[in-house]
Amino acid sequence: MAAETLKTTALHTVHREMGAKMVDFGGWDMPLQYSGILDEHRAVRSGVGLFDVSHMGEIEIHGPDAAALTDYVTTNAVAKLQPGQAQYSGLLYEHGGFVDDILVHKVAGDRYFLCVNASNQEKDYEHIAHASRLHATVEFASDRYSQLAIQGPRAIATLQKLATADLAAFGYYHFVDDEIATIPARIARTGYTGEDGFEIYFAPENSEHVWNAILDAGQEFDIKPCGLGARNTLRLEAGMALYGHDIHATITPLEAGLAWIVKLDKGDFIGRAALARQKEHGVTRKLTGFEMTGRGIGRDDYEVYVDGQPAGWVSSGGPSPTLNKNIGMCYLPAGYSKPGQRIQIVIRNQPVEAVTVSTPFYKRTN
Amino acid sequence: MYPEDLHYTKQHEWVRVVAGESVVGITDYAQQQLGDIVYVDLPRAGTALEQGKVMGSVESVKAVSDIYAPVSGEVIEINDALATAPEKLNQSPHADGWLIKIKLSAPDEIAGLLSAADYEKYVAEEETGH
Numbered sequence: 001m002a003a004e005t006l007k008t009t010a011l012h013t014v015h016r017e018m019g020a021k022m023v024d025f026g027g028w029d030m031p032l033q034y035s036g037i038l039d040e041h042r043a044v045r046s047g048v049g050l051f052d053v054s055h056m057g058e059i060e061i062h063g064p065d066a067a068a069l070t071d072y073v074t075t076n077a078v079a080k081l082q083p084g085q086a087q088y089s090g091l092l093y094e095h096g097g098f099v100d101d102i103l104v105h106k107v108a109g110d111r112y113f114l115c116v117n118a119s120n121q122e123k124d125y126e127h128i129a130h131a132s133r134l135h136a137t138v139e140f141a142s143d144r145y146s147q148l149a150i151q152g153p154r155a156i157a158t159l160q161k162l163a164t165a166d167l168a169a170f171g172y173y174h175f176v177d178d179e180i181a182t183i184p185a186r187i188a189r190t191g192y193t194g195e196d197g198f199e200i201y202f203a204p205e206n207s208e209h210v211w212n213a214i215l216d217a218g219q220e221f222d223i224k225p226c227g228l229g230a231r232n233t234l235r236l237e238a239g240m241a242l243y244g245h246d247i248h249a250t251i252t253p254l255e256a257g258l259a260w261i262v263k264l265d266k267g268d269f270i271g272r273a274a275l276a277r278q279k280e281h282g283v284t285r286k287l288t289g290f291e292m293t294g295r296g297i298g299r300d301d302y303e304v305y306v307d308g309q310p311a312g313w314v315s316s317g318g319p320s321p322t323l324n325k326n327i328g329m330c331y332l333p334a335g336y337s338k339p340g341q342r343i344q345i346v347i348r349n350q351p352v353e354a355v356t357v358s359t360p361f362y363k364r365t366n
Numbered sequence: 367m368y369p370e371d372l373h374y375t376k377q378h379e380w381v382r383v384v385a386g387e388s389v390v391g392i393t394d395y396a397q398q399q400l401g402d403i404v405y406v407d408l409p410r411a412g413t414a415l416e417q418g419k420v421m422g423s424v425e426s427v428k429a430v431s432d433i434y435a436p437v438s439g440e441v442i443e444i445n446d447a448l449a450t451a452p453e454k455l456n457q458s459p460h461a462d463g464w465l466i467k468i469k470l471s472a473p474d475e476i477a478g479l480l481s482a483a484d485y486e487k488y489v490a491e492e493e494t495g496h
Contacts, residue, residue, distance in 0.1 A: 021401070037427040038402040229401070229428050297405055297425055319404045319427055326405075348407075348423070 009054035010146050010207035020227060026119035026244075028055040031227035040230035041321045044193050048152035048218050049226040052211070057121025058141040058201065059114040065134035070112045073128050073270055074104060075253060077263040081106040086173045086188055089261055091116075091124055092271030096252040096278060100124050101243055103190060105175055113186070115147070115199070117243045131270060146207040150214060151197030151234075153364075154221035159198055161217040163187060167198070181213035192231060194238025194362055236327065237320050239289060239359030245300055246287055246315040246329055254278050255331070256287045257359070286337040287315065289361060290345070292326035294353035298345035304330045305344040305351055311336060314345060320361060327361050367394065367486070369460050373476055374485035379436040380460065383476055387442050387467040392424065392433060394459045395489045400426040403455045406448045408465055413441045415468065417475050422465070424455065433465065437475045443467040 006029035015022065020031035031052065033040060043049045061070050071078040076089035083106050091099040100120040105113040116124045121142055129138045150159050160167050165178040167187065175188035185202040202210060215223055232242070241247045247256045254262065254275060264276055292298055298317040305311055317328025328345075336343070339358045344351035372380040378396035382389040397403065405425040415421050415435035422433045444466050448454060455463040470476075480488060 032428070033401060036402050233427060296407075297430075299430065321427070 007055070009052055010204040011052045011054065011211055014208055014211060015052065018225060020225070023228065025055065025228055028118055030055055031225070033227040033229045034225045037227070037229035037233060038321050040224050040226040041233050043222065043224035044152040044195055044226060044230065044234055045322055046153070047221045048150060048154035048158050048197075048223045049193075049230065050211070050214050050218065050223055051149040051151065051226045051228075051231055052146075053149050053199070053231075054146040054204070054207070055118035056142075056147050057116040057118060057124065058145045058147075059116060059121070059125055059128060060139040060141045061112045061114070061128070061136055062110055062139070063134075063136040064110060065136040066110045066112050069128070069132050069134045069136040069138070070104060070114075071266065071269065072134075073131050074102070075262045075269060075271065075275075076104065077266045078104060078106070078112070079266065083108055084170065084174055084176060086175055086190055087261075088173075090253050090258065090271075091127060092253070092269075092275075093249065094270060094274065096254075096271045096274030097249040098243065098247045098251060098253070098256075099127050099249070101241060101247060101258075103188075105186075105188065107177075113201075115201075120243060144203065145201045146204045146210070147199060147201050148210065148214065149191055149193075149197065149199045149231075150218075151191045151193040151226075152195050154218065154223075155195070155197040158214065158218040158221060158223060159187070159200075162213055172196075180210055183210055185210070192238075192240055193234035194240070194360065195234075195364055233318060233321055236316055236318060236329075237322055237360065237362035239329070239361060241287070242316055251287075251331075252278060252283075255283050255285055283334055285312065285331050286334050287329055288332045288337040288341075289339075289357045289359035290317075290328055290330055290343060290354045291357050291361070292345065292352065292354045296345070296347040296350075296352040297326045298328045298330070298347065298352070298354060303346040304332060305346060306332070306336050306341070308344075308351075311343070317345075322362050325361075327357075329359065332356070368482040370482045372460065372482065373436070373479035374482065374488075375434070375436045375479060376488060377434045377436075379434060381436045381476065381479065383470070383473075386469065388437070388439070388470055389464050390436060390466050390468055391464040392455065392459055393485070393489075395492075396431075397456050397459045397463070400424060400429070400431060402427050403452045406452050406455065406465070408444045408448070409441050411441050411443055414471075415439055415441060417472070424452075436479065437468065437470055438472045439468040439470040441466050442469055
Protein backbone atom coordinates (compact mmCIF):
# COMPACT_ATOMS: atom_id res chain seq x y z
CA MET A 1 0.00 0.00 0.00
CA ALA A 2 1.72 3.16 -1.15
CA ALA A 3 0.85 6.22 0.91
CA GLU A 4 1.12 8.42 -2.21
CA THR A 5 -2.03 6.90 -3.66
CA LEU A 6 -4.10 7.74 -0.59
CA LYS A 7 -5.91 11.02 -0.15
CA THR A 8 -4.78 13.21 2.72
CA THR A 9 -6.19 16.06 4.80
CA ALA A 10 -4.48 19.43 5.32
CA LEU A 11 -3.26 18.12 8.70
CA HIS A 12 -1.54 15.03 7.33
CA THR A 13 1.98 16.24 8.11
CA VAL A 14 0.92 17.29 11.60
CA HIS A 15 -0.49 13.82 12.31
CA ARG A 16 2.72 12.17 11.15
CA GLU A 17 4.87 14.57 13.16
CA MET A 18 2.76 13.98 16.27
CA GLY A 19 3.35 10.24 15.93
CA ALA A 20 -0.16 9.14 15.00
CA LYS A 21 -0.56 5.58 13.77
CA MET A 22 -2.09 6.02 10.33
CA VAL A 23 -4.58 3.79 8.55
CA ASP A 24 -6.14 3.57 5.09
CA PHE A 25 -9.74 4.60 5.75
CA GLY A 26 -11.74 4.33 2.54
CA GLY A 27 -8.86 5.67 0.47
CA TRP A 28 -7.78 8.31 3.01
CA ASP A 29 -4.57 8.15 5.01
CA MET A 30 -6.03 9.02 8.43
CA PRO A 31 -4.94 8.80 12.08
CA LEU A 32 -6.14 5.54 13.66
CA GLN A 33 -4.77 6.54 17.06
CA TYR A 34 -2.29 8.77 18.85
CA SER A 35 -1.83 7.72 22.50
CA GLY A 36 -4.07 4.67 22.13
CA ILE A 37 -7.75 4.03 21.43
CA LEU A 38 -8.67 3.39 25.09
CA ASP A 39 -6.82 6.48 26.33
CA GLU A 40 -8.43 8.70 23.69
CA HIS A 41 -11.86 7.17 24.29
CA ARG A 42 -11.65 7.96 28.02
CA ALA A 43 -10.44 11.51 27.31
CA VAL A 44 -13.61 12.19 25.31
CA ARG A 45 -15.90 10.65 27.95
CA SER A 46 -14.33 12.55 30.85
CA GLY A 47 -12.58 15.61 29.35
CA VAL A 48 -12.12 16.60 25.75
CA GLY A 49 -10.73 15.14 22.55
CA LEU A 50 -9.83 16.67 19.19
CA PHE A 51 -10.41 14.80 15.92
CA ASP A 52 -9.39 15.72 12.39
CA VAL A 53 -12.40 14.69 10.32
CA SER A 54 -11.52 16.72 7.25
CA HIS A 55 -11.98 13.64 5.11
CA MET A 56 -15.73 14.20 5.50
CA GLY A 57 -17.35 15.86 2.49
CA GLU A 58 -19.31 19.08 2.14
CA ILE A 59 -21.98 19.85 -0.43
CA GLU A 60 -23.70 23.22 -0.72
CA ILE A 61 -27.11 23.77 -2.22
CA HIS A 62 -28.20 27.31 -2.97
CA GLY A 63 -30.70 29.23 -5.06
CA PRO A 64 -34.45 29.96 -4.97
CA ASP A 65 -35.36 26.25 -4.90
CA ALA A 66 -32.59 25.16 -2.52
CA ALA A 67 -35.08 24.20 0.19
CA ALA A 68 -37.29 22.27 -2.24
CA LEU A 69 -34.34 20.35 -3.68
CA THR A 70 -32.83 19.56 -0.26
CA ASP A 71 -36.22 18.38 0.91
CA TYR A 72 -36.71 16.19 -2.18
CA VAL A 73 -33.37 14.37 -1.84
CA THR A 74 -33.46 13.86 1.95
CA THR A 75 -35.76 11.95 4.30
CA ASN A 76 -36.10 14.42 7.18
CA ALA A 77 -38.28 17.55 7.12
CA VAL A 78 -36.18 20.43 5.83
CA ALA A 79 -39.17 22.79 6.23
CA LYS A 80 -38.95 22.40 10.02
CA LEU A 81 -35.42 23.82 10.14
CA GLN A 82 -34.72 27.38 11.26
CA PRO A 83 -31.62 29.19 9.98
CA GLY A 84 -28.76 28.10 12.23
CA GLN A 85 -30.27 24.68 12.82
CA ALA A 86 -28.98 21.28 11.67
CA GLN A 87 -30.64 17.89 11.30
CA TYR A 88 -29.56 14.30 10.79
CA SER A 89 -31.03 12.87 7.61
CA GLY A 90 -30.82 10.22 4.93
CA LEU A 91 -30.13 10.35 1.21
CA LEU A 92 -31.94 7.40 -0.32
CA TYR A 93 -32.25 5.55 -3.58
CA GLU A 94 -35.76 5.11 -5.05
CA HIS A 95 -35.76 1.57 -3.59
CA GLY A 96 -35.35 2.98 -0.09
CA GLY A 97 -31.73 1.97 0.56
CA PHE A 98 -29.16 4.48 1.80
CA VAL A 99 -26.99 6.49 -0.56
CA ASP A 100 -25.60 8.07 2.60
CA ASP A 101 -26.49 9.43 6.03
CA ILE A 102 -25.83 13.14 6.31
CA LEU A 103 -26.17 16.33 8.31
CA VAL A 104 -28.25 19.12 6.76
CA HIS A 105 -27.50 22.65 8.00
CA LYS A 106 -29.87 25.48 7.11
CA VAL A 107 -27.63 28.51 6.58
CA ALA A 108 -30.43 30.64 5.11
CA GLY A 109 -33.76 30.07 3.36
CA ASP A 110 -31.94 29.71 0.05
CA ARG A 111 -28.74 28.09 1.33
CA TYR A 112 -28.12 24.62 2.76
CA PHE A 113 -24.84 23.06 3.85
CA LEU A 114 -24.54 19.28 3.87
CA CYS A 115 -21.89 17.29 5.71
CA VAL A 116 -21.53 13.84 4.14
CA ASN A 117 -19.39 10.73 4.58
CA ALA A 118 -15.88 10.82 3.10
CA SER A 119 -16.11 7.80 0.86
CA ASN A 120 -19.59 8.75 -0.38
CA GLN A 121 -19.04 12.39 -1.26
CA GLU A 122 -18.67 12.10 -5.04
CA LYS A 123 -21.58 9.66 -5.22
CA ASP A 124 -23.74 11.95 -3.05
CA TYR A 125 -22.95 14.96 -5.21
CA GLU A 126 -23.89 13.07 -8.40
CA HIS A 127 -27.06 11.81 -6.77
CA ILE A 128 -28.21 15.27 -5.70
CA ALA A 129 -27.11 17.05 -8.87
CA HIS A 130 -28.90 14.41 -10.97
CA ALA A 131 -32.14 14.91 -9.01
CA SER A 132 -32.10 18.66 -9.55
CA ARG A 133 -34.64 19.90 -12.05
CA LEU A 134 -35.21 22.97 -9.92
CA HIS A 135 -33.68 26.43 -9.66
CA ALA A 136 -30.91 25.39 -7.35
CA THR A 137 -27.15 25.05 -7.66
CA VAL A 138 -25.47 22.01 -6.19
CA GLU A 139 -21.83 22.61 -5.37
CA PHE A 140 -19.18 20.09 -4.41
CA ALA A 141 -17.46 22.07 -1.66
CA SER A 142 -15.22 19.52 0.11
CA ASP A 143 -12.02 21.22 -1.09
CA ARG A 144 -13.02 24.43 0.64
CA TYR A 145 -13.32 22.98 4.14
CA SER A 146 -11.34 21.35 6.86
CA GLN A 147 -13.47 19.81 9.60
CA LEU A 148 -12.44 19.26 13.21
CA ALA A 149 -14.52 17.64 15.94
CA ILE A 150 -14.05 18.83 19.53
CA GLN A 151 -15.88 16.37 21.73
CA GLY A 152 -16.38 15.76 25.43
CA PRO A 153 -17.77 17.47 28.55
CA ARG A 154 -14.92 20.01 28.39
CA ALA A 155 -15.36 20.75 24.67
CA ILE A 156 -17.37 23.89 25.29
CA ALA A 157 -14.90 25.33 27.82
CA THR A 158 -12.06 24.61 25.40
CA LEU A 159 -13.66 26.10 22.31
CA GLN A 160 -15.21 29.08 24.08
CA LYS A 161 -11.72 30.49 24.67
CA LEU A 162 -11.23 30.74 20.91
CA ALA A 163 -14.70 31.83 19.74
CA THR A 164 -16.36 35.24 19.89
CA ALA A 165 -19.94 33.93 19.95
CA ASP A 166 -21.45 32.62 23.20
CA LEU A 167 -21.35 28.88 22.55
CA ALA A 168 -23.67 28.11 25.46
CA ALA A 169 -26.34 30.24 23.76
CA PHE A 170 -27.12 27.64 21.13
CA GLY A 171 -28.13 24.07 21.74
CA TYR A 172 -27.52 20.63 20.30
CA TYR A 173 -27.91 20.52 16.52
CA HIS A 174 -27.61 24.28 16.15
CA PHE A 175 -24.71 26.17 14.62
CA VAL A 176 -23.31 29.66 14.23
CA ASP A 177 -20.98 31.28 11.71
CA ASP A 178 -18.29 32.83 13.88
CA GLU A 179 -14.56 32.43 14.20
CA ILE A 180 -12.07 30.17 15.98
CA ALA A 181 -8.70 31.71 16.85
CA THR A 182 -9.53 34.61 14.47
CA ILE A 183 -10.24 32.23 11.56
CA PRO A 184 -13.80 32.37 10.12
CA ALA A 185 -15.48 29.10 11.03
CA ARG A 186 -18.87 27.43 11.09
CA ILE A 187 -19.33 26.07 14.62
CA ALA A 188 -21.97 23.36 14.95
CA ARG A 189 -22.98 21.69 18.20
CA THR A 190 -23.00 18.23 16.67
CA GLY A 191 -20.92 15.11 16.99
CA TYR A 192 -20.47 11.39 16.62
CA THR A 193 -19.40 10.39 20.12
CA GLY A 194 -22.45 10.58 22.38
CA GLU A 195 -20.90 13.52 24.27
CA ASP A 196 -21.53 17.23 24.12
CA GLY A 197 -19.24 18.81 21.58
CA PHE A 198 -18.74 20.71 18.37
CA GLU A 199 -17.83 20.17 14.77
CA ILE A 200 -16.20 23.14 13.07
CA TYR A 201 -15.72 23.89 9.38
CA PHE A 202 -13.18 26.36 8.02
CA ALA A 203 -10.77 26.98 5.13
CA PRO A 204 -8.09 24.23 4.86
CA GLU A 205 -5.14 26.65 4.67
CA ASN A 206 -5.78 27.55 8.33
CA SER A 207 -5.86 23.96 9.56
CA GLU A 208 -2.60 23.84 11.46
CA HIS A 209 -3.25 27.19 13.16
CA VAL A 210 -6.73 26.12 14.32
CA TRP A 211 -5.59 22.61 15.34
CA ASN A 212 -2.76 24.00 17.50
CA ALA A 213 -4.94 26.74 19.00
CA ILE A 214 -7.48 24.12 20.14
CA LEU A 215 -4.79 21.86 21.61
CA ASP A 216 -3.40 24.86 23.53
CA ALA A 217 -6.85 25.95 24.73
CA GLY A 218 -7.64 22.43 25.91
CA GLN A 219 -4.34 21.84 27.67
CA GLU A 220 -5.76 22.62 31.12
CA PHE A 221 -8.41 19.92 30.51
CA ASP A 222 -5.84 17.37 29.30
CA ILE A 223 -7.14 17.49 25.75
CA LYS A 224 -6.04 14.54 23.61
CA PRO A 225 -5.73 14.34 19.85
CA CYS A 226 -7.89 11.38 18.84
CA GLY A 227 -8.02 9.07 15.86
CA LEU A 228 -10.67 7.16 14.00
CA GLY A 229 -10.28 4.16 16.35
CA ALA A 230 -11.72 6.06 19.30
CA ARG A 231 -14.26 7.74 17.03
CA ASN A 232 -15.59 4.27 16.22
CA THR A 233 -15.74 2.94 19.80
CA LEU A 234 -17.39 6.18 20.95
CA ARG A 235 -20.07 6.19 18.27
CA LEU A 236 -20.77 2.49 18.80
CA GLU A 237 -21.42 3.03 22.52
CA ALA A 238 -23.74 5.88 21.53
CA GLY A 239 -25.60 3.50 19.18
CA MET A 240 -24.91 5.68 16.13
CA ALA A 241 -24.92 4.06 12.70
CA LEU A 242 -21.80 3.84 10.53
CA TYR A 243 -22.27 3.93 6.77
CA GLY A 244 -20.90 0.84 5.05
CA HIS A 245 -21.55 -1.21 8.18
CA ASP A 246 -24.90 -0.56 9.90
CA ILE A 247 -26.43 1.17 6.90
CA HIS A 248 -25.78 0.87 3.18
CA ALA A 249 -27.47 0.66 -0.20
CA THR A 250 -29.64 -2.36 0.65
CA ILE A 251 -30.67 -1.19 4.14
CA THR A 252 -33.55 1.23 4.65
CA PRO A 253 -33.89 3.74 7.51
CA LEU A 254 -36.87 1.79 8.86
CA GLU A 255 -34.75 -1.35 9.17
CA ALA A 256 -31.90 0.63 10.74
CA GLY A 257 -34.09 2.00 13.54
CA LEU A 258 -34.01 5.44 11.94
CA ALA A 259 -37.76 5.93 11.38
CA TRP A 260 -37.37 9.21 13.27
CA ILE A 261 -35.48 10.76 10.36
CA VAL A 262 -38.17 9.69 7.86
CA LYS A 263 -41.06 12.13 7.44
CA LEU A 264 -43.44 10.31 5.10
CA ASP A 265 -46.05 13.09 5.41
CA LYS A 266 -43.76 15.93 4.32
CA GLY A 267 -44.42 15.49 0.58
CA ASP A 268 -42.59 13.56 -2.09
CA PHE A 269 -38.92 12.64 -1.72
CA ILE A 270 -36.63 10.07 -3.28
CA GLY A 271 -37.32 6.71 -1.65
CA ARG A 272 -40.66 7.75 -0.16
CA ALA A 273 -42.80 5.24 -2.07
CA ALA A 274 -40.57 2.32 -1.11
CA LEU A 275 -40.57 3.33 2.55
CA ALA A 276 -44.35 3.82 2.60
CA ARG A 277 -44.77 0.27 1.23
CA GLN A 278 -42.29 -1.12 3.73
CA LYS A 279 -44.04 0.66 6.59
CA GLU A 280 -47.38 -0.76 5.49
CA HIS A 281 -46.10 -4.34 5.28
CA GLY A 282 -43.78 -4.07 8.27
CA VAL A 283 -40.01 -4.49 8.26
CA THR A 284 -38.72 -8.05 8.26
CA ARG A 285 -35.29 -7.31 9.77
CA LYS A 286 -34.14 -4.79 12.32
CA LEU A 287 -30.87 -3.34 13.56
CA THR A 288 -30.61 -4.63 17.12
CA GLY A 289 -28.15 -3.97 19.91
CA PHE A 290 -26.48 -6.87 21.71
CA GLU A 291 -23.97 -7.52 24.42
CA MET A 292 -21.83 -10.60 24.78
CA THR A 293 -22.63 -12.83 27.75
CA GLY A 294 -20.09 -15.49 26.78
CA ARG A 295 -16.36 -14.94 26.43
CA GLY A 296 -15.47 -13.29 23.15
CA ILE A 297 -15.92 -10.19 21.05
CA GLY A 298 -18.56 -10.11 18.32
CA ARG A 299 -17.15 -8.14 15.42
CA ASP A 300 -18.31 -6.71 12.10
CA ASP A 301 -19.66 -9.33 9.67
CA TYR A 302 -19.71 -12.21 12.16
CA GLU A 303 -22.74 -14.47 11.74
CA VAL A 304 -25.57 -14.41 14.27
CA TYR A 305 -27.56 -17.53 15.22
CA VAL A 306 -30.80 -17.90 17.11
CA ASP A 307 -31.55 -21.37 18.51
CA GLY A 308 -28.73 -22.83 16.46
CA GLN A 309 -30.03 -21.44 13.15
CA PRO A 310 -28.45 -18.66 11.04
CA ALA A 311 -30.50 -15.53 11.69
CA GLY A 312 -28.42 -12.47 10.86
CA TRP A 313 -25.07 -10.73 11.01
CA VAL A 314 -23.12 -8.30 13.15
CA SER A 315 -22.97 -4.90 11.46
CA SER A 316 -20.71 -3.25 14.10
CA GLY A 317 -19.17 -4.85 17.14
CA GLY A 318 -16.31 -4.51 19.57
CA PRO A 319 -15.28 -3.76 23.10
CA SER A 320 -16.97 -0.93 24.99
CA PRO A 321 -14.28 0.86 27.01
CA THR A 322 -16.84 2.81 29.08
CA LEU A 323 -19.11 -0.11 29.95
CA ASN A 324 -16.33 -2.68 30.09
CA LYS A 325 -18.45 -5.08 28.05
CA ASN A 326 -18.32 -6.39 24.52
CA ILE A 327 -21.16 -4.83 22.56
CA GLY A 328 -22.44 -4.51 19.04
CA MET A 329 -25.30 -4.07 16.64
CA CYS A 330 -26.65 -6.80 14.40
CA TYR A 331 -29.40 -7.39 11.89
CA LEU A 332 -32.00 -9.87 13.11
CA PRO A 333 -35.47 -10.95 11.94
CA ALA A 334 -37.94 -8.45 13.44
CA GLY A 335 -39.41 -11.14 15.71
CA TYR A 336 -36.09 -11.57 17.51
CA SER A 337 -35.23 -7.90 17.89
CA LYS A 338 -36.79 -7.21 21.30
CA PRO A 339 -34.34 -6.77 24.20
CA GLY A 340 -33.64 -9.96 26.13
CA GLN A 341 -33.50 -12.34 23.17
CA ARG A 342 -30.74 -14.92 23.55
CA ILE A 343 -28.56 -15.08 20.44
CA GLN A 344 -25.23 -16.61 19.51
CA ILE A 345 -22.42 -14.81 17.69
CA VAL A 346 -20.23 -17.13 15.65
CA ILE A 347 -16.65 -16.31 16.62
CA ARG A 348 -14.05 -18.35 14.71
CA ASN A 349 -16.57 -21.14 14.09
CA GLN A 350 -17.73 -21.25 17.71
CA PRO A 351 -21.19 -19.96 18.72
CA VAL A 352 -20.75 -17.65 21.72
CA GLU A 353 -23.71 -16.50 23.83
CA ALA A 354 -25.01 -12.95 23.64
CA VAL A 355 -28.26 -11.17 24.46
CA THR A 356 -30.11 -8.39 22.65
CA VAL A 357 -30.32 -5.05 24.46
CA SER A 358 -31.80 -1.65 23.74
CA THR A 359 -29.58 1.12 22.34
CA PRO A 360 -27.84 3.46 22.95
CA PHE A 361 -25.50 1.41 25.12
CA TYR A 362 -24.18 4.59 26.68
CA LYS A 363 -26.05 7.81 27.44
CA ARG A 364 -24.29 10.82 28.88
CA THR A 365 -25.48 12.15 32.23
CA ASN A 366 -23.78 15.57 32.18
CA MET B 367 15.18 -3.63 23.33
CA TYR B 368 14.67 -7.29 22.36
CA PRO B 369 16.05 -9.58 25.07
CA GLU B 370 19.04 -11.61 23.91
CA ASP B 371 17.84 -14.79 25.62
CA LEU B 372 14.68 -15.08 23.53
CA HIS B 373 14.24 -16.69 20.11
CA TYR B 374 11.96 -14.92 17.64
CA THR B 375 9.72 -15.65 14.64
CA LYS B 376 8.76 -13.50 11.66
CA GLN B 377 5.16 -13.76 12.91
CA HIS B 378 6.33 -11.83 15.99
CA GLU B 379 6.25 -14.54 18.64
CA TRP B 380 9.12 -15.33 21.00
CA VAL B 381 10.29 -18.42 22.90
CA ARG B 382 12.42 -18.56 26.03
CA VAL B 383 13.93 -22.02 26.23
CA VAL B 384 13.86 -23.43 29.74
CA ALA B 385 14.50 -27.11 30.50
CA GLY B 386 11.15 -28.88 30.67
CA GLU B 387 8.95 -25.84 30.15
CA SER B 388 9.72 -23.20 27.57
CA VAL B 389 7.81 -19.92 27.58
CA VAL B 390 6.03 -18.38 24.58
CA GLY B 391 4.84 -14.83 24.04
CA ILE B 392 4.40 -12.09 21.45
CA THR B 393 6.97 -9.38 20.86
CA ASP B 394 6.98 -5.73 21.77
CA TYR B 395 6.67 -4.92 18.08
CA ALA B 396 3.55 -7.10 17.86
CA GLN B 397 1.85 -5.40 20.80
CA GLN B 398 2.68 -1.97 19.39
CA GLN B 399 1.16 -2.89 16.05
CA LEU B 400 -1.98 -4.26 17.71
CA GLY B 401 -2.59 -1.34 20.05
CA ASP B 402 -4.67 -1.75 23.22
CA ILE B 403 -5.16 -5.48 23.73
CA VAL B 404 -8.53 -6.38 25.22
CA TYR B 405 -8.86 -10.13 24.79
CA VAL B 406 -6.60 -13.16 24.50
CA ASP B 407 -7.67 -16.60 23.36
CA LEU B 408 -5.18 -19.35 24.27
CA PRO B 409 -5.05 -23.13 23.80
CA ARG B 410 -5.92 -25.31 26.82
CA ALA B 411 -3.22 -27.06 28.83
CA GLY B 412 -2.58 -30.43 27.23
CA THR B 413 -3.06 -29.21 23.66
CA ALA B 414 -0.45 -30.45 21.20
CA LEU B 415 0.89 -27.55 19.13
CA GLU B 416 2.52 -27.79 15.76
CA GLN B 417 5.07 -25.19 14.71
CA GLY B 418 3.61 -22.54 12.40
CA LYS B 419 -0.03 -23.47 13.08
CA VAL B 420 -2.53 -21.10 14.69
CA MET B 421 -2.54 -21.64 18.46
CA GLY B 422 -4.80 -18.79 19.53
CA SER B 423 -5.64 -15.17 18.94
CA VAL B 424 -5.15 -11.80 20.45
CA GLU B 425 -7.65 -8.99 20.01
CA SER B 426 -7.11 -5.29 20.25
CA VAL B 427 -9.93 -2.76 20.33
CA LYS B 428 -9.74 -2.65 16.56
CA ALA B 429 -8.80 -6.07 15.27
CA VAL B 430 -8.18 -9.78 15.76
CA SER B 431 -4.78 -11.33 15.07
CA ASP B 432 -3.87 -15.00 15.05
CA ILE B 433 -0.99 -16.23 17.16
CA TYR B 434 1.13 -18.97 15.58
CA ALA B 435 2.94 -21.62 17.56
CA PRO B 436 6.63 -20.68 17.26
CA VAL B 437 7.63 -24.26 18.16
CA SER B 438 5.97 -27.67 18.43
CA GLY B 439 5.10 -29.18 21.78
CA GLU B 440 2.51 -29.70 24.49
CA VAL B 441 0.91 -26.81 26.36
CA ILE B 442 1.71 -27.17 30.06
CA GLU B 443 0.31 -23.95 31.45
CA ILE B 444 -1.41 -20.81 30.23
CA ASN B 445 -1.07 -17.33 31.67
CA ASP B 446 -4.43 -17.04 33.45
CA ALA B 447 -3.72 -13.47 34.48
CA LEU B 448 -4.32 -12.37 30.89
CA ALA B 449 -8.02 -13.28 31.10
CA THR B 450 -8.66 -10.41 33.51
CA ALA B 451 -5.66 -8.22 32.65
CA PRO B 452 -4.96 -8.48 28.89
CA GLU B 453 -3.23 -5.09 29.09
CA LYS B 454 -0.21 -6.97 30.54
CA LEU B 455 0.52 -7.87 26.93
CA ASN B 456 0.96 -4.18 26.13
CA GLN B 457 2.82 -3.36 29.32
CA SER B 458 5.22 -6.26 29.51
CA PRO B 459 5.21 -8.38 26.35
CA HIS B 460 8.54 -10.07 27.03
CA ALA B 461 7.92 -10.90 30.71
CA ASP B 462 4.59 -10.62 32.64
CA GLY B 463 2.65 -10.80 29.40
CA TRP B 464 3.84 -14.30 28.51
CA LEU B 465 1.16 -16.49 26.90
CA ILE B 466 1.88 -20.18 27.49
CA LYS B 467 4.43 -22.60 28.83
CA ILE B 468 5.20 -25.47 26.53
CA LYS B 469 7.13 -28.75 26.60
CA LEU B 470 9.12 -28.82 23.37
CA SER B 471 8.61 -31.92 21.23
CA ALA B 472 11.15 -30.89 18.57
CA PRO B 473 13.92 -28.88 20.26
CA ASP B 474 15.77 -28.72 16.92
CA GLU B 475 13.23 -26.13 15.77
CA ILE B 476 14.84 -23.55 18.06
CA ALA B 477 17.91 -23.36 15.84
CA GLY B 478 15.68 -22.16 12.97
CA LEU B 479 14.33 -19.15 14.90
CA LEU B 480 15.73 -15.62 14.78
CA SER B 481 18.19 -14.13 17.25
CA ALA B 482 17.35 -10.80 18.91
CA ALA B 483 19.67 -8.97 16.50
CA ASP B 484 18.18 -10.66 13.42
CA TYR B 485 14.64 -10.04 14.64
CA GLU B 486 15.39 -6.38 15.27
CA LYS B 487 16.73 -6.08 11.73
CA TYR B 488 13.64 -7.84 10.36
CA VAL B 489 11.31 -5.46 12.24
CA ALA B 490 13.24 -2.42 10.99
CA GLU B 491 12.68 -3.63 7.43
CA GLU B 492 8.96 -4.18 8.13
CA GLU B 493 8.64 -0.66 9.45
CA THR B 494 10.20 1.01 6.46
CA GLY B 495 7.87 -1.00 4.23
CA HIS B 496 10.73 -3.12 2.75
